[in-house]
Amino acid sequence: MEIRLLDIAHARSGDKGDTANVGVIALKPEWFPVLQRELTVQRVAEHFAGVIDGHVERFDLPNLNALNFLLHRALDGGGTLSLKTDAQGKVFSTALLRMRLDLTDAEARTLGIQPGMKR
Amino acid sequence: MKEIVRVASGQGFWGDSLDAPRQQVEGGPVDYLMLDYLAEVTMSILQKQKERDPSLGYARDFVGAIDSVLPAVAERGVKVVANAGGVNPPACAAAIRELANSRSLSAKVRIAVVTGDDLLGRLEELIEGGHSLSNMDTGEPLAAIRDSVIAANAYIGSTPIVEGLAQGANIVITGRSTDTALTMAPLRHEFQWRADDWNLLAAGIVAGHIIECGAQCSGGNCLHDWRSIPDLANVGYPIAEAKADGTFIITKHAGTGGRVSVPSVTEQLVYEMGDPREYITPDVVADFTSIRLRDCGADRVEVSGITGRPPTEKLKVSIAYRAGFKAVGSLVYSWPDALDKAKLADRVLRERLDRLGLRFDQTLTEFVGYSSTHGALVERELIAGASNLTSELPEVQLRFGVRGPDKAAVERFTREIAPLVLNGPPSVTGFAGGRPKVEEIVAYWPALIDKKTVTTRVEIV
Numbered sequence: 001m002e003i004r005l006l007d008i009a010h011a012r013s014g015d016k017g018d019t020a021n022v023g024v025i026a027l028k029p030e031w032f033p034v035l036q037r038e039l040t041v042q043r044v045a046e047h048f049a050g051v052i053d054g055h056v057e058r059f060d061l062p063n064l065n066a067l068n069f070l071l072h073r074a075l076d077g078g079g080t081l082s083l084k085t086d087a088q089g090k091v092f093s094t095a096l097l098r099m100r101l102d103l104t105d106a107e108a109r110t111l112g113i114q115p116g117m118k119r
Numbered sequence: 120m121k122e123i124v125r126v127a128s129g130q131g132f133w134g135d136s137l138d139a140p141r142q143q144v145e146g147g148p149v150d151y152l153m154l155d156y157l158a159e160v161t162m163s164i165l166q167k168q169k170e171r172d173p174s175l176g177y178a179r180d181f182v183g184a185i186d187s188v189l190p191a192v193a194e195r196g197v198k199v200v201a202n203a204g205g206v207n208p209p210a211c212a213a214a215i216r217e218l219a220n221s222r223s224l225s226a227k228v229r230i231a232v233v234t235g236d237d238l239l240g241r242l243e244e245l246i247e248g249g250h251s252l253s254n255m256d257t258g259e260p261l262a263a264i265r266d267s268v269i270a271a272n273a274y275i276g277s278t279p280i281v282e283g284l285a286q287g288a289n290i291v292i293t294g295r296s297t298d299t300a301l302t303m304a305p306l307r308h309e310f311q312w313r314a315d316d317w318n319l320l321a322a323g324i325v326a327g328h329i330i331e332c333g334a335q336c337s338g339g340n341c342l343h344d345w346r347s348i349p350d351l352a353n354v355g356y357p358i359a360e361a362k363a364d365g366t367f368i369i370t371k372h373a374g375t376g377g378r379v380s381v382p383s384v385t386e387q388l389v390y391e392m393g394d395p396r397e398y399i400t401p402d403v404v405a406d407f408t409s410i411r412l413r414d415c416g417a418d419r420v421e422v423s424g425i426t427g428r429p430p431t432e433k434l435k436v437s438i439a440y441r442a443g444f445k446a447v448g449s450l451v452y453s454w455p456d457a458l459d460k461a462k463l464a465d466r467v468l469r470e471r472l473d474r475l476g477l478r479f480d481q482t483l484t485e486f487v488g489y490s491s492t493h494g495a496l497v498e499r500e501l502i503a504g505a506s507n508l509t510s511e512l513p514e515v516q517l518r519f520g521v522r523g524p525d526k527a528a529v530e531r532f533t534r535e536i537a538p539l540v541l542n543g544p545p546s547v548t549g550f551a552g553g554r555p556k557v558e559e560i561v562a563y564w565p566a567l568i569d570k571k572t573v574t575t576r577v578e579i580v
Contacts, residue, residue: 010343010382014391017256017565023389025382027343050495059395061408063424064385068392076483079563080160083447083483083520085491093342095493098500 001108003101003115009035011093018078020052020089022096025066030111032065038101044069047099069096120363121150124309126302126326127358129188130154130201131333133161133178139333139356140184144191146372149358151305152188154201155298155331156181162295163439163561165205166239166270176207182214185290189219192289193227200280200301204294206239206270208232211292212580231283233293235575238271238436238568245572252436252566261566267440269561273568274435276401277323278314279575280304286579295437297400299327302359310363314402321405321427322365324398329369329387329422330357336369336387337418338377343386350376355418366423368415379418401434401570403427433567442562443480444529447520448536449487451549457515460544461486464517467543471535472521479523479532487516516549522560529557 005024008031013022024039026032045056054072061068075089076082086092103113127149129140133156143152156178169176181203191197204211212232219228238245242265245252252261252271261268272295281304283291293301303323306312312319329336337357338348355375361367369379388407392398395407404427411424452460465484472482485491489512490498501509521532533555540550 010386012340012342012386012390016391016393017563019256021389021392023386023392025343025385025389047496050499051493059392061389061395063408063410064388064412066385066389068389068395070393076481077562080560081442081522081562083445083481083522085485085487085518091492095496098493098496 001103001105001115003103003108003113004097005099005101006097007115008113009097011097013089013091013093015075015078015089018073018075020071020074020092022069022071022092023066024069024096025064029065031113032062034103034111035067036060039067044096047096051095120311121309123360123362124151124306125149125358125360126151126153126305126330128153128155128330128333128356130156130184131331131335132156132158133180135333137180137183141187142372143356143358144188144197146375149197152197152199153301153330154181154184154199154203155301156201156203157205157295157298159437159563160439160561162206162270162272162437165207166439169207174210177205177211177214178203181211182218185215186218189222189224193224196289198284198289198305200291200305202293202296202298202301204232204292206237206272206294208234208292208294209580215290215292216580228290229288230580231286231288231291232578232580233275233279233283233291233296233575234578235279235573236272236275236295238273238573239268242268242271245568250568250572252438252568255565255567261438261564264440264564267442268438269441270439272437273573274401274437275573275575276300277304277307278402279577281308282577284308286577288579298331299324299400300402302327302330303402306361315429317403317427317429318425319365320403322367322425324400324403324405324427325407325410325422325425326359326361326367328398329384330359332387332390333357334377335390336384337371337379338383341378341383341386343382348378352376365425366421368419368421370419379420381412381414381420384412384420384422399431401430403430432570434570434573436566436568438564438566439561440564442560443522443524444526444557445520445522445560446529446533446555446557447518448533448555449516449518449549450536450539450547451514451516452544453546453548454511454513456510457512457546458486458489458509460546461515461517463544464539464547465519468519468535468539472532475531477528477531478525479521479528481522483520485518487518488512489515491518526557533557
C-alpha cells in the first residue's frame with residue numbers, strides 16, 4: 001500500500017546558517033519504527049536531490065518518537081544571503097512529508113495505517 | 120524557597136506581538152516575564168542604528184513592553200529578564216530608567232545591566248592574540264572579511280543574569296545572552312541551583328528552548344491537527360511552571376486560545392535542532408534524548424528526566440558583516456497556461472540581463488504557487504504523473520532575485536522587471552508595488568572563542 005509520510009507523521013523545520021533541520025514526529029508511538037526503518041539517510045537524500053547541495057545527517061529521538069534530519073547546504077547560502085522565498089527553511093518540514101512510502105498491506109492493517117487519513 | 124516558579128514568555132523575536140507581555144502578567148500568576156528579542160541578524164540591525172545615533176542600538180519595542188507591564192513589576196513583584204539591550208544595554212537601561220521616572224515609579228524599579236558580550240572593539244586585539252574567529256561552517260578565517268564586520272558578540276550564559284537577580288534587580292537587561300539563559304537564570308536563582316548541577320541546568324535550558332519562540336509551542340505554527348486549534352487570534356503565550364527538582368510543566372493562561380499538548384511541545388523541541396545529544400550552551404550541554412513528556416490534561420504538559428553534562432571551553436560568537444547587495448522582483452501571470460507564461464518571462468528577463476552585460480554572484484528564479492517552496496520535488500512528481508495541474512493553475516507568480524557586490528548592477532536589474540509588462544508574455548499583472556528595492560546584505564558569521572577571553576559585568580543602575 002502506498003501512503004504519504006504525511007499520513008503517519010507531523011514535522012517542523014528551521015535553519016542554522018546554510019543548514020535546514022527537519023524534525024519528523026510519528027503521529028502514534030507505534031508508527032515510530034516505520035519512520036526509523038523507512039527514513040534512511042540515503043532515502044531522504046534522494047528525496048531532496050535537486051533541492052539541497054550538501055549531505056544529510058539523521059539523529060534519533062526515540063523518547064519523542066522523532067527523527068531529526070540536518071540537510072546541509074540547503075538554503076542557498078542561508079539567512080540574509082539567500083534569495084529564496086523559504087530562506088529559513090520553514091517549510092522543508094512539509095517537503096519531507098510529501099514523501100511516498102510503500103508498506104505491505106499486512107503491516108498497514110496491523111498498525112491501523114490508511115492513506116489520506118488526516119490532514 | 121518558592122515551591123513553584125513561573126516563567127512566562129512574552130516575546131519570541133523582535134517584531135512579535137506587542138500585547139503579549141501585558142497579557143502574560145495580567146492573565147494569571149507569573150513570577151518572571153522572559154522577553155527574547157535577538158535573532159542572528161538582529162545585532163547587525165541594532166549596530167547600524169547605534170552608528171547613526173549612539174543612544175540607540177537596543178530593541179526599542181522593549182520600552183513599550185515595560186510600560187505595559189510596569190504596574191505588575193512595581194506592585195506585584197513580577198521580574199523581567201530580557202536580551203533587549205542588543206549592542207547597547209546601558210542605553211536600554213537608561214531608557215527604562217527614564218520611563219520609570221516619568222511614571223513616578225523609579226524607587227520601585229531596580230535595573231541590572233549585563234555587558235561584556237560585545238567584542239567589536241576588541242577584534243584587532245583578539246585576532247593579534249591568535250584567535251582566528253574562523254567561520255564555524257566554512258573554516259575561513261575572519262581576516263578574510265575583517266574590514267566588512269559591523270557587529271561581533273559572544274553568546275553569554277546565565278551567570279551574570281543570576282548575579283543581577285541576586286543583587287535585587289527586578290529588571291535584568293542583557294545584550295547577546297543566549298535565548299535559553301533568559302529562562303534558566305531565574306530558575307537557577309530561585310532554586311539556588313549550583314553552577315555544576317548539570318541535570319538541573321539542562322532542565323532550565325530545555326524549558327528555555329520550549330518557550331523562547333513564544334506561541335510557537337502553544338498552538339502557533341503547529342502542523343499537528345491544526346484545523347482544530349482554537350482561537351489563534353487570542354493565542355496564549357507559554358508559561359514554564361518549574362520545581363526545584365528540575366521538572367516543569369508547560370502551560371498557558373486560562374481563557375486564552377491556542378493549545379499546549381505533547382505534539383505542540385514536541386514540534387517546538389525539534390525546531391532548529393542540531394545533534395539532540397549535545398545541545399551546547401555556555402552553562403551546560405543538554406541531552407534532548409533524555410526529555411520525557413507527559414500529557415497532564417487541559418493545556419498542561421509535564422517535562423522531566425532531563426540530563427546534562429559540563430559545557431565546552433568555548434563560547435559561540437555572532438559576527439555580522441556587509442556582504443554586497445540584493446533585490447527581488449515579481450510579476451503575476453494568470454490562467455490559462457500561467458506557468459508557461461511565467462517561464463517564458465523568466466527566459467526573456469535572463470536574456471535581457473545578459474545583453475546588458477550585468478554580472479551577479481547569484482540569480483534565482485522561483486514560480487510562486489507552483490515550485491517556490493518544494494522546488495524539484497514538485498517537478499519530479501509531475502514527471503512521475505502523480506499530479507496534473509500545471510496547465511490549469513489559476514495563477515503563478517514569477518519571483519526573480521539577484522545578488523552581487525556591484526550595487527549599480529543590482530540597481531539596473533530593478534529597472535528590468537516593469538518593462539516585461541508591455542514587452543513580455545501575456546496575462547501579466549501584480550506590478551503595482553513598483554520597482555524592487557535594493558537591499559544591502561548583512562550576513563552572519565558564526566565563530567568560536569575561548570571562554571576565558573570574555574568577561575561579563577553586571578551593574579545596577
